[in-house]
Amino acid sequence: MPENANIDWDSLTFSMTKTDFMYVAECQLGQPWQVGNMQPYGKLEIDPAAGVLNYGQGIFEGMKAHRSVEGNVVLFRPDENARRFQRGAARLGMPPVPESMFIDAVEQVVAANSHFIPPSGRGALYIRPVLWGTGPIMGVAPSPSYTFCVFVTPVGPYFKGGLSCIDLVISDEYHRAAPGGSGGVKAIGNYAPGMMPSKNAKKRGFAEVIYLDAINHELIEEVGAANFFCVKNKKIHTPELTGTILPGITRDSIIQLAKHKGYEVVEEKVHATFAMEADEAFCCGTAAVISPIGSITQGDKEKVYLNREIGPLTRELYDSLTAIQSQKEEDVFSWLHKVPLEIPLNLV
Ligand SMILES: *Cc1c(COP(=O)(O)O)cnc(C)c1O
Numbered sequence: 001m002p003e004n005a006n007i008d009w010d011s012l013t014f015s016m017t018k019t020d021f022m023y024v025a026e027c028q029l030g031q032p033w034q035v036g037n038m039q040p041y042g043k044l045e046i047d048p049a050a051g052v053l054n055y056g057q058g059i060f061e062g063m064k065a066h067r068s069v070e071g072n073v074v075l076f077r078p079d080e081n082a083r084r085f086q087r088g089a090a091r092l093g094m095p096p097v098p099e100s101m102f103i104d105a106v107e108q109v110v111a112a113n114s115h116f117i118p119p120s121g122r123g124a125l126y127i128r129p130v131l132w133g134t135g136p137i138m139g140v141a142p143s144p145s146y147t148f149c150v151f152v153t154p155v156g157p158y159f160k161g162g163l164s165c166i167d168l169v170i171s172d173e174y175h176r177a178a179p180g181g182s183g184g185v186k187a188i189g190n191y192a193p194g195m196m197p198s199k200n201a202k203k204r205g206f207a208e209v210i211y212l213d214a215i216n217h218e219l220i221e222e223v224g225a226a227n228f229f230c231v232k233n234k235k236i237h238t239p240e241l242t243g244t245i246l247p248g249i250t251r252d253s254i255i256q257l258a259k260h261k262g263y264e265v266v267e268e269k270v271h272a273t274f275a276m277e278a279d280e281a282f283c284c285g286t287a288a289v290i291s292p293i294g295s296i297t298q299g300d301k302e303k304v305y306l307n308r309e310i311g312p313l314t315r316e317l318y319d320s321l322t323a324i325q326s327q328k329e330e331d332v333f334s335w336l337h338k339v340p341l342e343i344p345l346n347l348v
Pocket of ligand 1 (some may be wrong): 186
């Protein structure tokens with residue numbers, strides 16, 4: 001196995017760089033999962049009648065492996081990703097991947113591609129588990145067979161020059177999810193409909209769109225594919241999970257961390273009008289951890305937060321969470337999962 005991937009770590013962005021190995025497992029509907037194996041990274045063959053290609057029967061996850069300051073390779077709360085992956089599979093009529101199999105697959109792919117993990121503080125190995133209905137099916141029904149695949153790509157730090165504020169616009173035309181739909185799971189079909197609104201927002205100079213609830217069009221739900229928070233009088237507010245919001249692991253970690261620090265956190269409805277009167281606002285997810293929000297525009301109204309400076313609480317939470325993730329600060333919640341790099345690989 002190559003010692004070093006010959007990568008210029010400082011030129012990495014959040015994009016796809018091929019690595020050496022991927023994990024692939026298969027399952028017939030109604031049967032247990034068969035143990036998967038590691039394969040050279042490359043193209044998969046797929047039936048044109050696959051459920052995932054015709055009806056979007058698929059889910060994904062997004063995780064990161066970091067090299068900590070102590071030299072360990074660590075995952076952040078991978079059991080939470082495993083459980084969310086199981087809930088998503090169930091929602092889309094797919095056989096859930098057992099939690100231990102999910103973690104084992106992620107560990108094997110990270111270990112096999114360990115030469116692609118950036119040095120501490122210079123990025124991460126982004127991990128993408130996917131589950132697809134790959135068996136052929138013509139009627140709208142669950143595929144007869146499934147593929148669970150895990151691949152990785154090295155990514156640079158999300159904010160190259162350090163944290164910076166983003167400008168957002170509230171979408172007054174489009175919604176991301178409706179009650180009873182699939183907004184609460186990482187179903188692949190949830191994402192393509194957001195691409196056009198997001199692209200239009202970018203053309204107007206905004207980083208992303210904010211989606212409101214599909215019923216009253218008043219409550220903040222999410223920022224593209226990130227969860228929303230705002231701070232008013234030192235109290236932290238985030239939209240409650242109603243089924244239309246993706247339960248982010250970063251979101252949950254920020255809630256726990258803020259409470260541990262003694263802040264009051266309320267999970268309830270967050271009106272757009274309230275958010276536009278808040279002191280600070282930010283959004284969060286695995287990719288960027290925390291993105292401070294500099295402004296929100298709705299129609300002809302614009303709210304600028306703190307003159308586009310990063311809010312003190314936003315900064316504090318970002319610093320604490322990233323310090324825990326890189327083992328600079330004590331892992332008081334036992335969130336880190338050390339990856340054994342010498343694990344046996346099931347290579348074919
Ligand atoms: C993945 C995702 C998030 C963030 O979840 P994390 O577990 O924090 O990465 C938020 N919203 C949507 C729609 C997502 O797909």
